[in-house]
Amino acid sequence: MVTPFDDDENVSLPRTKQLIEYLLQFDIAGLFILGTNGEAYTMTEEEKFRFAESVIQVVAGRTKVIVGTGLNSTKETITFSQRIAQLQPDAISLVSPSFVAPSQTELIAxxxxxxxxxxxxCVLYNMPAKTGINIDPSSIKILSQHPNIIGIKDSSGSWDNFDGYLANRKDDDFTVIMGSDGKILEALQHGGDAAITGTGNLLTASAVNIYHAFKAGDLEAAKKYQGQVEPLRDVLHEATIPVSLKAALTAAGVAVGPARRPALMPEEGSKLAADIGQVVADYRAQGII
Structure with missing residues (x-):
């Protein structure tokens, strides 16, 4: 889930409630807040705590809530994670420390x-393109044994990673989650369990329908729903995360405000603004949103 801001880049609780109610119209398995598209890396710990508190209160048990709490040192991650745990989310997500580039032994510890x-x-979060470190499949053989580590979100885009996690996990109770939106269906075909999807902020029904169509054995329908994600992914790649996603949501009538600077929203009349507007218009015309 993106983090809704007001026009001055402050966390907007009214817009947050609007987005949550929009998403809860669909058969979602849960909300993942304070991740990459949630701009957690631009927020203070106090902002993140108050935002998580608000989301959990608004959701009120209607779906699961996973909260991103990963920071760069073990000590500060423990302190913040314990504070978030007081809010009783369903799980926390732990992205690898960035810039530090720990060894696998250090990462496991x-x-x-x-x-x-x-x-x-705890759900681990592998995003080597942003953190500079990959959680190796061999490390999952050890980490999945921990009774309080229940899964991993993999946004590496590497099938060696994803399949390695599946092969090395302790058992099927350790959840392997696809984090690359263009590979949701393929991940399920590989034996993956779920997806955490940024495009699902807007294309919520498409994301849910990929999963349900696959589980029902309707591969053609699942391929159709997976294909619906591609036009949005194309415009997402034209700008810094989550600029295009926030602009598309706002264009679709779900006001989530701007991304925090240094990310800049599309200028009026720009090619990016036109591309985003066209994608949203096309989705509306096809009844996808």
Whole structure:
């Protein structure tokens, strides 16, 4: 889920409630907040805590809530994760430390230390393009043994990683989640369990329908729904995360405000603004949104 801001880039609780109610119209399995598209990296810890508190209150048990709490040191991640755990989310998500580039031994120890002392389940988050470190499949053989580490979101785009996680997990209770929106159906075909999808902020029905069509054995329908994601993904790649996504949501009538600078929203009359407007118009014309 994106983090809605007001026009001055402050967290907007009214817009947050509007977005949550929009998403809850669909058969979603849960909300993942304070991730990459959630711009957690631009927010203070106090902002993140108050935002998570608000989301959990608005959701009020109607779906699961996973909260991103990963920071760069083990100590600060433990402190913040324990604070978020007081809100009783369904799980926390732990992105790898960025810039530090720990070894796999250090990474394993980092995650085990957090999971040992946090009272809610932990989902690992692998995004090497942003963090500079990959969680190797061999590390999952160890980490999936921990009773409080229940899964991993993989946004590496690497099938060696994804399939390696499936092969090395302790058992099927350890959830392997696709984080690359263009590969949701293929991930399910590989034996993956779920997806956490940024495009699902707007194309919520398409994301849900990929999963349900696949589970029902209707591969053609699943391919159709997967294909609906591609035009939005194309415009997402034209700008800094989550500029195009926030602009598309607002164009579709779900006001989520701007991205935080240094990311800049599309200028009126620009090619990007036109491309986003056209994608949203096309989705409306096809009844996709």
């Amino acid at each position: 980092h995650y085990q230390a957090i999971a040992d002392v946090v009272s809610v389940p």
